[in-house]
Amino acid sequence: MQRENKKIGWLEGIIEAVHDGILVIDRDGIVQLINEEYTNITGVKREQIIGRTLVEVRPGAQLPTVLKTGKVMEGVFRKEKDMEYVVDMAPIYENSEIIGAVSICKSIPELYELSKELRKSKQRVNQLEKAVGLIHRARYTFSDIIGGNTHLRKLIYQAKKISTSNLSILITGESGTGKELFAQAIHQESTRNAQPFVPVNCAAIPSALLESELFGYEEGAFTNSKKEGKIGLFELANKGTLFLDEIGDMPLDLQAKLLRVLQEGTFRKIGGLKEQQIDVRIIAATNKDLLNMVQRERFREDLYYRINTVHLPIPSLRQRKDDIPEIVASIIRNQKHIREFQIEEDVINILMEYDWPGNIRELKNTINYAVNMTDNDSITYEHLPETIKVLFLQNKTKLNPPQSLEALIKETERKAIMDTLKETGVSVKGKKEAANKLGISLASLYNKLAKLQINL
Ligand SMILES: Nc1ncnc2c1ncn2[C@@H]1O[C@H](COP(=O)(O)OP(=O)(O)OP(=O)(O)O)[C@@H](O)[C@H]1O
Ligand SMILES: [Mg+2]
Known part of the structure; x- marks a missing residue:
């Protein structure tokens, strides 16, 4: 009994420290405890209520129902005289048996203050969302x-058409x-243009981190996670x-998760219990052959067909060299220089021949480099980067390579005869000497010169 009293004493101390109004009844519905805030909110004094049956003093009270049903009741609005407040009620259990119930009251003015703070926070969230939207703005348009x-123009036409779809x-x-x-x-071009465009480079983020980048996590989801949790890129977008x-x-396990999000339109943060609705349009890009990856089981087939609803294969520059001059x-034009630049015809030709x-x-x-290398207003061969010059020269020497063994033999014969005649000279004496060096007769040399159509 002494211990019981001591316990009640402790509890009284504790509930006095709580900011909300508290009332506790035992299993018979008799009021055992209230705190001062309860009196402040409801106007009921301790001496009027302690030790008495709750329904006797406050006929409208719903706490006895909680005692009976064992069900929690939240946010119940009460109005008594000019007092308005909101009550949360819950049963108290001991060894899975209901031994009482507690009622926690918040006065409306206090709730009003809280909701004012909530409104302020919401405004701040709105501002932050706008700021995020500004960071994640797309810069480019079709123009x-x-x-x-023609191939590119067709692609642009197709892309514009499906822009407004989802x-x-x-x-x-x-x-x-x-x-x-x-x-x-x-x-x-889409109706989403006032909303964020969020790029994620799946190759640049280590695969272990990619999931938390995409989906975010709840607070304390794992060791080293940020205490307040993290918003994922899906949510940002x-x-x-x-x-x-x-x-x-993208790693295979994450591909499965991505597919779920695309199919269900919901996602769950790491460590989170709640599924969240999400409305995000997906544009995926790759320079890999995804179909081949599907065949090698490196890319999920179901995801491939899900993202491949519309496929835009962009041609390489070498497939549309006609666009190079433009x-x-x-x-x-886009360079920040005021000067007008001329570009030599030869340079354009080299640019057209190069494979890019x-x-x-x-x-x-290449062009930005060349513009920076010029002293005057004209871009010439000299201003091109070394890599392009070298490749260009290599390509030049590769021009007209021998087509067949016969042509190759002819080419070698011509080179050997010309190189030797350069040394010996082309007089009759020189030709005799050259034939000697080459190990053939003078008549044979004349024959070959005629065949190779070399007129000396
Ligand atoms: N048709 C075009 N007209 C004008 N500029 C272009 C065109 N295509 C690409 N560019 C420019 O070329 C650069 C590369 O383009 P972008 O980054 O879109 O290529 P990407 O295909 O995503 O390349 P990667 O696979 O390396 O990521 C950018 O500066 C872009 O503005
Ligand atoms: Mg890119």
């Missing part, structure tokens, strides 16, 4: 895609062909576009 090549898009093409440029332009760059580098002109393994990115870098 930034230069080139009149279909997933797969953009393929070599490095530097403009995959991201297309992705941004599609987003800008909500209502906008998520650009999954280099999707061919792109070069546009790159020069790095596509438009390489062409851009």
Whole structure:
């Protein structure tokens, strides 16, 4: 009994320290404890209620129901005289038996203050969302895609048409062909253009981190995780576009999770219990052969067909060399120089002959380099980067290579005879000496010269 009293004493001390109004009844519905805040909120004094049956003093009380049903009741609105408050009620268990119930009250003015704070926080969240939206803004539109090549124009037409739909898009093409440029332009043309465009480079993020980058995590989801949790890129891109760059580098287990999100339209944070609705348009890009990866079981077939609803294969620059002069002109225009640049015909010819393994990115870098190398307003062969000059020269010497063994023999004969005659001279004496050196008769030398159509 002494211990019971001591316990009650402790409890009284504790509930006094609580900021909300508290009332506790025992299993018979008799009020055992209240704190001062309860009196402040409801106007009921200790001496009026302690030791008495709750329904006797407060006929409208619902706490006895909780005692009976064992069910928690939350946010119950109560109004008594001019007092308004909200009550949460819960049963108290001991050894899985209900031994009482507790009622926790919050006055409306206090709730009002809290909701004011909540509104302020919401406003802040809104501002932050806008700021995030500004960071994740697409810069390019379709008008930034230069080139009149028919194949490219068809692709742009198709891309514009599907921009406004919510279909997933797969953009393929070599490095530097403009995959991201297309992705941004599609987003800008879509109804989502006021919402974020969030790019993720699946190859640049270590696979162990990619999942938490994409989906985020709840607080304390794992050791070393940030205490307050993390918002994932999916959530950041909500209502906008998520650009999954280099999707061919996404680990298989994550591909399965991505597929679930695309199919269900919901996702769950790491360590989270709640499924969250998400409305994100997916544009994926890769320079890998995904179909081949599917065959080698490196890429999930179901995901492949899910993202491949629309496929935009961007041609390489070498497949649309006709665009080179226009792109070069546009790159020069976009340079921040006031000077007007001329580009020599020869240079354009070299640029047209080169293969551009790095596509438009390489062409851009080359022109920017050349512009910076010039002292006057004209770009000449001299201003091109060494790599291009060397490759160009190598290609030149490779021109007209012998086609057959016969041609090769002819070419070698011609070279051997010409090299020897250069040494000996072309007089009759010289020819005799050359025939000697080559180990053939003078008549045979004359024959060969005639065959090779060499007139000396
Ligand atoms: N048709 C085009 N007209 C003008 N500029 C272009 C065009 N295509 C690409 N570019 C420019 O070339 C550069 C490379 O483009 P982008 O980054 O979109 O290529 P990518 O295909 O995503 O390359 P990677 O596979 O290496 O990521 C960018 O500076 C882009 O603005
Ligand atoms: Mg890219």
